[in-house]
Amino acid sequence: MRSESETQFDDDPFGIRVAERLKRLPPYLFGKINKLKHDQRQAGVDVIDLGMGNPTDPPDPLVTEKLREAVEDSRNHRYSVSQGIANLRKEVAKRYWKRFGVRLDPDREIIACLGSKEGFSHLCLAMMGPGDTAVVPAPSFPIHVYAIVLASGNVIAIDVRDPSKFLERVAYTCEHLYPKPKLVIANFPHNPSGTCIEQDFYAELVKLAKKYDFYVISDFAYADIGFEGYVPPSFLATPGAKDVGVEFTTMSKAYSMAGWRIGFCAGNPEMVRALGTIKGYYDYGIFQAVQIAAIIAMRHGDQAIDALTAEYQSRRDALCDGLERIGWPIEKPKAGMFVWTAIPEPWAEMGSIPFAMKLIEEAGVAVSPGRGFGEEGEGHLRLAIVENAQRLRQAVRQIDRCLRSDEGA
Ligand SMILES: Cc1ncc(COP(=O)(O)O)c(C=O)c1O
The missing domain is CATH 3.90.1150.10 (Aspartate Aminotransferase, domain 1)
Structure with missing residues (x-):
């Protein structure tokens, strides 16, 4: 070999x-x-x-039923809009408010993606280039590393299994690396290690981001799957988070809609706009019937x-x-x-x-x-x-x- x-x-x-x-x-x-x-x-x-x-x-039968109905409507077979239809983005904003107390402007601070992996990769392509460095949690969900590599950036992998040490090492790297990291990727609950954090982790991360001038991308794929009363915290629920970063969520996991390819990026409006710009060139948006069914999933999916x-x-x-x-x-x-x-x-x-x-x-x-x-x-x-x-x-x-x-x- x-x-x-x-x-x-x-x-x-x-x-x-x-x-x-x-x-x-x-x-x-x-x-x-x-x-x-x-x-x-x-x-x-x-x-x-x-x-x-x-x-x-x-997925919930309500959702598949809505998809069936939406597929029958010929208007839904045209190209959709790259950033996602307005009602879908409004529903994401409502969910963030209801679940995490986070206010988001659906027009400027939310964009739909063809699965969060697509959005994550294209945001890395929009933000990173030769000479730029990203801190990535290790062990690593492969796209966290290779979206940076494909964007010609450099990767510093930091062990994430002890979250407070992770933060210490991020700070140390920022003090000693020149040029400093431009981006730090967070992913809690973490894939693959299952590491979880509390909200104070993000307060410290936002503080570091402001001090050392890096951006944050939080991959929040397992936002809804917490056990024994544990509610995974959202990065965006931290004061100041929107100044420095964005968060990806997905309908693949908690809604069992992995094959549908639908996820979201929310937070910093300039980062959302950067992702929207690159996506505007690459794609024409998610199949509209899927977007319509996703609205129903979010609206009625809590149970x-x-x-x-x-x-x-x-x-x-x-x-x-x-x-x-x-x-x-x-x-x-x-x-x-x-x-x-x-x-x-x-x-x-x-x-x-x-x-x-x-x-x-x-x-x-x-x-x-x-x-x-x-x-x-x-x-x-x-x-x-x-x-x-x-x-x-x-x-x-x-x-x-x-x-x-x-x-x-
Ligand atoms: C941490 C993490 N991010 C992103 C994804 C991919 O999500 P999506 O289906 O929205 O592209 C996964 C799927 O395994 C994941 O574990």
């Missing part, structure tokens, strides 16, 4: 003269795992797939979100309690869709990619190896609680059988 550095300096990895920025991308680390998963399925194995945070639950959150909590408990019982110590996440765990001791040396492959081959359970989230993720696994509790208990039994047969060997 080629090493990452070999690939980065490979002159012609595609056999055509691709742009330099494409050559800066390392090989796709989940490729081997995905192939193995596919091969196992071809061979008839019912793989329990905890690999991706891709919800298996359907469905509460029910789904309760469901995720019971899945979390089924998986974590089950793994504890087989001798695998787990820290339960307070929010989000993932369980992040160290590989148990006897197999810790093996490395996360071979261990994840072992679990697919020998236990029929697919998980994400921590290495896929950068070097800081090595030694860990990420398990998405996207299958129901019964399947998760089955996954634990299969993992138990696989690891026991190893110990007996």
Whole structure:
């Protein structure tokens, strides 16, 4: 296998003269795992797939019904507007007010995106260029790193698992790096580590942003999925946040609308305008029927979100309690869709990619190896609680059988 550095300096990895920025991308680390998963399925194995945070639950029937109705209206099949229709942006503003007490101007401070990942990537392209540096939480959700790389910026990865140390290191980096970082990415509840923070974290981050003159992008994908009364705080609810940054939210997770591709960027009007400008060139907006159905989801979706959150909590408990019982110590996440765990001791040396492959081959359970989230993720696994509790208990039994047969060997 080629090493990452070999690939980065490979002159012609595609056999055509691709742009330099494409050559800066390392090989796709989940490729081997995905192939193995596919091969196992071809061979008839019912793989329990905890690999991706891709919800298996359907959206609220109210929402699919509205989509059906909107699809029948021929006016909705034309190009829409790149920033999202006005009523959709108004609904986002209402939700921010109701949930977080944040006032947003739907015209200047909110823009709809084709999923938050699209918006995040294009905002990085709008803000970052050669010579610019971004601080990115580590271990890292890949696009947090590669949106910067694709925009020709530099990345400083800072371990996020201890949030107060993260802030200290951001401050230290700003004191010692020249030029200083231009952008700091926040993502709480964090994917993949599940790290959560309280509002005071953002108060400190805003203070640092003003002191050292950097911008903030908060990726708030798991805004609505908090357990046991924990409500993940919004960056925008911090006084002064709008002066320095924006926040991305998505309908992919709490609304189970991942395939619909709809998310939002809200906050600093100049950053929203920068994203709107670049999007105005690249796209014609989200399918209008999807935008109309999304309005209904936000307007009437609270009960469905509460029910789904309760469901995720019971899945979390089924998986974590089950793994504890087989001798695998787990820290339960307070929010989000993932369980992040160290590989148990006897197999810790093996490395996360071979261990994840072992679990697919020998236990029929697919998980994400921590290495896929950068070097800081090595030694860990990420398990998405996207299958129901019964399947998760089955996954634990299969993992138990696989690891026991190893110990007996
Ligand atoms: C932290 C984080 N941000 C963004 C996304 C992507 O969201 P979207 O579907 O809105 O592009 C994900 C999906 O896994 C995520 O975990």
